[in-house]
Amino acid sequence: MTQPRKKRVLSGMRSTGKLHLGNYVGALANWVKMQDEHECYFCVADWHALTTDYADTSQVKQNSIDVLLDWLAAGLDPARCVMFIQSHVPDHAVLHLLLSMITPLGWLERVPTYKEQQENITGKDLSTYGFLGYPVLMTSDILLYKADFVPVGEDQAAHVELTREIARRFNNFYGKNAPVFPEPQTVLTPAPKLHGTDGRKMSKSYGNTIMLTDPEPVVRQKLKTMVTDPARVRRTDPGNPDVCPVGDLHKIFSDATTNEKVNVGCRSAGIGCIECKSWAADALVNILNPMQERRKKYEENPRLAWDILENGSEQARKNAGATMDEVRDAMGMSLKLDG
DSSP: OOOOOOOEEEEEEESOSSOBHHHIIIIIHHHHHHTTTSEEEEEEEHHHHHHHHTTOOTTHHHHHHHHHHHHHHHTOOTTTSEEEEGGGOTHHHHHHHHHHTTSOHHHHHTOHHHHHHHHHSOSSOOOSHHHHTHHHHHHHHHHTTTOSEEEEOGGGHHHHHHHHHHHHHHHHHHOSSSOSSOOOEEEEOOOOOOBOTTSSBOOGGGTOOOBTTOOHHHHHHHHHTOOOOTTOOSTTSOOOGGGOHHHHHHHHHSOHHHHHHHHHHHHTTOSOHHHHHHHHHHHHHHHHHHHHHHHHHHHSOHHHHHHHHHHHHHHHHHHHHHHHHHHHHHHTOOSSOOO
């Protein structure tokens, strides 16, 4: 009997450089699990980085490598998944062009992140065609590999729904004999609540991150300055770990015994915040040290990491090429002369 085909997953990250704990908890840890359950394609999205950082491209290549190094450090394995770089698969741009011809302008203008990012990202002119159209590029990333599932956070779910609408529209126009594109399913990744050191969402733009590459002394120093339950002003005040950013770290990274000590000790004022932070730092170091050891192997030989991207991109190009042959045939634009 033949084994049933594994469902295909497509996801990616923009080329923004080294990753932080928020990236790990929000996506990367789930990707590591998925690579044994599904046929996974993970894209280093360097073209997507240009939608907001087009004015200075000097760091895009190094940022792409840093993203890959953190993927490898976290446990993604080139023998169990395909890791590739977007710009090395030109068919992403070709499909983006074709899909942009059929995508109504109103669909793009209603994407929630379009206005949100224009309001929140200051100091950059985002009134560009590339920024407005980046959801179509994201659609191309997904449809090019005929992904069954797209793991995203809630803030990205609208993009997958747009992908489904564009796929449906393409199939209605051109898929008269058979649909060319499957409509991918959104998989909301279970992302535990994780705040930065200042209590806000962990983000490089806020300067409140704990990086996957932070050495132990830096991790411990950042934890010392991390905000805690605002109601716990004095050492003798009881606290509530459910409203404390450090408590959130414990829930994600500490074992059951430590969490019980935190829960009882904080609520009874039996422990102070300094002790609690120290335990959280212990848990983070236990997670990060093995990652940093794995990363070191590739840092010392960056050619090895680049070869992984190149090999993955070659595999991605083959799959993308097969899809584009179908797209052109459906549109009556085959590269081959009939007869």
